[in-house]
Amino acid sequence: MSLHISIIGGGYVGLVTGACFAQLGNKVTIIEIDQRKIDSINKGIPPIYEEGLEEILKKNSGTRLFATNSYASVAESDVSIICVGTPPNPDGSSNLEYIRSAATSIGEALKDNTRYHVITVKSTVPPGTTEKIVLPEVRRNSGRDSDTLGFCMNPEFLREGRAIEDFLHPDRIVIGSSDEQAEEVLKNLYSTLNAPIISTSLTAAEMIKYTANSFLATKISFSNEIGNICKKLGIDVYDVMKGAGLDHRIGSHFLNAGAGFGGSCFPKDVSALISLAESVGERPQLLHAVIEINEKQPHKMLELVRKRIGDLKGKRIAVLGLAFKDNTDDIRDSRSIPVIEELIKEGADVIAYDPMAMINMKRLFPSITYAKSIKDVLKDADGCLIMTEWPEFSHLSEEFSLMKQPPVILEGRRIIKRPEVEGICW
Ligand SMILES: NC(=O)C1=CN([C@@H]2O[C@H](COP(=O)(O)OP(=O)(O)OC[C@H]3O[C@@H](n4cnc5c(N)ncnc54)[C@H](O)[C@@H]3O)[C@@H](O)[C@H]2O)C=CC1
Ligand SMILES: O=C(O)[C@H]1O[C@H](OP(=O)(O)OP(=O)(O)OC[C@H]2O[C@@H](n3ccc(=O)[nH]c3=O)[C@H](O)[C@@H]2O)[C@H](O)[C@@H](O)[C@@H]1O
Numbered sequence: 001m002s003l004h005i006s007i008i009g010g011g012y013v014g015l016v017t018g019a020c021f022a023q024l025g026n027k028v029t030i031i032e033i034d035q036r037k038i039d040s041i042n043k044g045i046p047p048i049y050e051e052g053l054e055e056i057l058k059k060n061s062g063t064r065l066f067a068t069n070s071y072a073s074v075a076e077s078d079v080s081i082i083c084v085g086t087p088p089n090p091d092g093s094s095n096l097e098y099i100r101s102a103a104t105s106i107g108e109a110l111k112d113n114t115r116y117h118v119i120t121v122k123s124t125v126p127p128g129t130t131e132k133i134v135l136p137e138v139r140r141n142s143g144r145d146s147d148t149l150g151f152c153m154n155p156e157f158l159r160e161g162r163a164i165e166d167f168l169h170p171d172r173i174v175i176g177s178s179d180e181q182a183e184e185v186l187k188n189l190y191s192t193l194n195a196p197i198i199s200t201s202l203t204a205a206e207m208i209k210y211t212a213n214s215f216l217a218t219k220i221s222f223s224n225e226i227g228n229i230c231k232k233l234g235i236d237v238y239d240v241m242k243g244a245g246l247d248h249r250i251g252s253h254f255l256n257a258g259a260g261f262g263g264s265c266f267p268k269d270v271s272a273l274i275s276l277a278e279s280v281g282e283r284p285q286l287l288h289a290v291i292e293i294n295e296k297q298p299h300k301m302l303e304l305v306r307k308r309i310g311d312l313k314g315k316r317i318a319v320l321g322l323a324f325k326d327n328t329d330d331i332r333d334s335r336s337i338p339v340i341e342e343l344i345k346e347g348a349d350v351i352a353y354d355p356m357a358m359i360n361m362k363r364l365f366p367s368i369t370y371a372k373s374i375k376d377v378l379k380d381a382d383g384c385l386i387m388t389e390w391p392e393f394s395h396l397s398e399e400f401s402l403m404k405q406p407p408v409i410l411e412g413r414r415i416i417k418r419p420e421v422e423g424i425c426w
Contacts, residue, residue: 002026003189004077008102010037010067012048012264012330013122013156014083016163019053022060024192029066029073031105041067049329049356052164074109079118079185081154082106082134086123092271093279094126096133103134107141110149118185120152124210124269126276127203135178150182153202155209160263161327170195176205210276213269214287219254220261221293227257227425228300237426238414257425259339259387259412260297262324264332267294298338300424301412302346305383308408308422313347318381318403320374321388321413322354322361329356331364335412336387340365353377355390378402386421389413 002025007018010032022028032038040047044061046054074080084098106119119138121130130153153176158166173190175197177183183199227237237257245252270287277284309315324334343350350368358370371377379402386393394415400407409421
């Protein structure tokens with residue numbers, strides 16, 4: 001059965017969620033406050049780069065998928081899915097201002113209406129947010145009681161760059177709900193996807209998301225710690241993690257050592273969990289270490305380049321890769337940011353290249369040089385730092401002959417297997 005869904009927030013998650021639900025045959029209204037995003041979505045042009053998204057938008061925009069700044073569609077739809085941002089406050093806790101404002105607007109839109117409606121939170125929120133902020137805010141502003149309103153918390157596990165595939169083929173679907181009727185509506189929404197459904201309380205669903213992201217981030221920091229030890233001992237950490245990861249109790253994913261994790265979620269979500277733990281009197285030692293290791297990794301790139309080149313003042317340093325990972329133009333918390341900051345501070349002549357993220361990085365670092373191609377970025381460079389796991393970097397070989405010789409090539413991701421390339425922790 002197809003449903004009418006209102007998606008609140010047309011950012012990364014909202015757009016992918018809306019596009020996928022439209023593709024599955026539902027009617028979708030994306031409610032967004034940024035007019036630029038609304039116009040772009042309605043033209044079938046995604047405001048972000050995500051593989052496969054443009055094709056789905058072109059197919060569904062104007063027929064099954066619309067974007068607007070009005071909350072009016074909420075009253076006619078079966079489900080509202082809140083996908084607004086939950087950015088970090090300066091102390092690491094989650095800023096829930098957008099969640100509260102979305103809940104207020106949903107409540108106002110549901111006033112004077114009796115149709116059963118389920119309000120679902122998909123944004124990553126601290127346990128208790130759906131029950132203590134969203135539920136009372138919607139009830140108060142709509143003047144409606146629990147008989148005609150249901151509440152769910154349905155965390156999202158997609159990865160940027162592989163978002164459509166992850167959304168349509170998830171490992172599991174977690175549904176936290178206020179009651180069985182609300183849970184049934186969400187189960188129906190996902191009925192065409194082939195994945196186990198985990199039914200929980202609202203708070204457990206919220207906690208599952210923080211646990212999953214923090215565990216994955218812990219695997220990466222653990223691999224980096226082992227990598228840093230391996231580097232001192234002259235051992236290849238990739239051989240080590242392959243050998244360890246094939247034990248099914250460990251698992252071979254997310255064991256790639258290097259410059260550490262970036263992106264809009266791992267750093268933010270681990271910090272939010274730390275803040276939440278401390279607010280209830282629990283000091284999470286392991287999570288603190290996860291962040292500490294992650295903060296140190298990019299600086300190891302600089303230690304290594306100084307060791308090889310010496311004083312960086314006036315040296316031409318090529319930075320390959322600006323996105324926080326491959327297949328995206330997203331630079332949020334990219335590990336290349338602290339590296340570029342430190343290179344600039346030391347007076348290096350920084351030249352950067354990325355297949356997709358240069359426009360975004362230019363806003364942050366307008367004064368460095370951006371190269372048109374890999375050859376341009378490497379030409380006459382004293383050193384080269386590889387910061388993102390773009391597959392196109394893995395084929396580089398001849399291009400390094402354009403650098404000053406012998407070339408100093410340092411990798412923060414293990415993508416080039418050549419003897420002249422040195423890894424930061426292998
Ligand atoms: N980016 C990702 O890969 C993933 C993100 N998440 C979580 O999903 C949530 C959203 O993340 P992103 O999509 O990356 O954020 P985003 O910043 O790309 O998008 C949020 C959107 O909400 C809009 N918005 C803010 N307040 C609004 C309101 N009151 N009404 C309507 N629209 C409003 C903003 O204009 C923005 O376009 C966060 O909690 C994040 O932790 C979860 C899984 C994956
Ligand atoms: O909550 C979220 O936003 C999402 O966060 C991550 O997804 P994402 O940040 O898009 O990308 P990942 O592929 O997880 O990579 C994150 C960072 O870790 C780094 N990484 C990843 C894997 C690895 O082994 N080593 C490593 O350093 C990547 O280079 C990248 O900087 C999670 O993988 C998703 O499940 C989750 O939904």
